Amino acid sequence: EIVLTQSPGTLSLSPGQRATLSCRASQSVNSKYLAWYQHKPGQAPRLLIYGASNRASGLPDRFSGSGSGTDFSLTISRLEPEDFAVYYCQHFDHTPPIYTFGQGTKLEIK
Amino acid sequence: QVQLQESGPGLVKPSETLSLTCSVSGASTSIDYWGWIRQPAGKGLEWIGRTYASGIDFSPSLKSRVTMSVDTSKNQFSLKLSSVTAADTAVYYCVRERPNGNDWRDFDYWGQGMLVTVSS
Numbered sequence: 001e002i003v004l005t006q007s008p009g010t011l012s013l014s015p016g017q018r019a020t021l022s023c024r025a026s027q028s029v030n031s032k033y034l035a036w037y038q039h040k041p042g043q044a045p046r047l048l049i050y051g052a053s054n055r056a057s058g059l060p061d062r063f064s065g066s067g068s069g070t071d072f073s074l075t076i077s078r079l080e081p082e083d084f085a086v087y088y089c090q091h092f093d094h095t096p097p098i099y100t101f102g103q104g105t106k107l108e109i110k
Numbered sequence: 111q112v113q114l115q116e117s118g119p120g121l122v123k124p125s126e127t128l129s130l131t132c133s134v135s136g137a138s139t140s141i142d143y144w145g146w147i148r149q150p151a152g153k154g155l156e157w158i159g160r161t162y163a164s165g166i167d168f169s170p171s172l173k174s175r176v177t178m179s180v181d182t183s184k185n186q187f188s189l190k191l192s193s194v195t196a197a198d199t200a201v202y203y204c205v206r207e208r209p210n211g212n213d214w215r216d217f218d219y220w221g222q223g224m225l226v227t228v229s230s
Contacts, residue, residue, distance in 0.1 A: 035216035044220035092215035099157035
C-alpha cells in the first residue's frame with residue numbers, strides 16, 4: 001500500500017505570501033491519480049486539484065499543482081485570508097482499488 | 111446541485127454495529143461510485159470503501175468489519191461497521207467519486223459529515 005507523506009505538518013505564513021505544500025509517495029505513482037483537497041473546520045473537504053495539475057471547476061488560478069513520480073506539490077501563489085485551512089493529498093490505486101490520503105498540512109496565519 | 115446528507119445514531123456502544131445512511135439528491139445512486147471516508151479527531155482522512163453498480167471495494171484494514179449497500183428506490187446508500195471500538199470514533203463522510211470519461215479518481219461531492227462516538 002502506498003503511503004503519502006505531507007510536509008510540513010504546519011506552515012505559518014501571512015496573506016499575500018506564497019505557500020508551497022509537499023506530498024511525497026512511498027513509491028512512484030501515476031500522477032493521474034493524485035489529487036489535493038482543502039478542508040476547513042466544520043465543512044466538507046473541497047476538491048482543488050486532480051490529476052496532479054488540473055484545477056477543479058471554479059478554483060482560482062492562484063492555486064496550482066505539479067509533480068510526478070514520488071514528489072508532488074500544491075502552490076498557492078498569493079495567500080488570501082480564506083486559504084488558511086488544512087490541505088490533503090490523495091492517491092488512488094487500481095490494484096486493489098484503494099484510496100489513501102496524506103496526513104495533512106495545516107496552513108495557518110502567521 | 112448534488113447534495114449528500116449522512117444520518118444515523120451519533121452514539122454507539124463498544125462491540126456493537128455502527129450504521130449510517132447517506133441520502134442523495136441531484137444525482138442517482140444507481141450510477142457512479144459512492145463511498146465513505148472518516149476522520150478521527152485530530153487525525154487525517156481515511157477511506158473506508160465504495161459501492162457501485164458492479165461491486166463493492168473496501169479498505170483492507172476495515173474489510174472484515176464493513177458492509178455497504180445501495181437502495182436505489184430511496185436514492186440512498188449505507189454503511190455498517192461491526193464490532194466497533196473507541197478507535198472507530200470519528201466524523202464519517204459520505205462521498206461521490208467524480209464521474210468523468212478520463213478515469214480521474216477523486217471526490218467531488220461530500221456530505222457535511224457526522225460525528226459518531228463509540229462509548230458505553
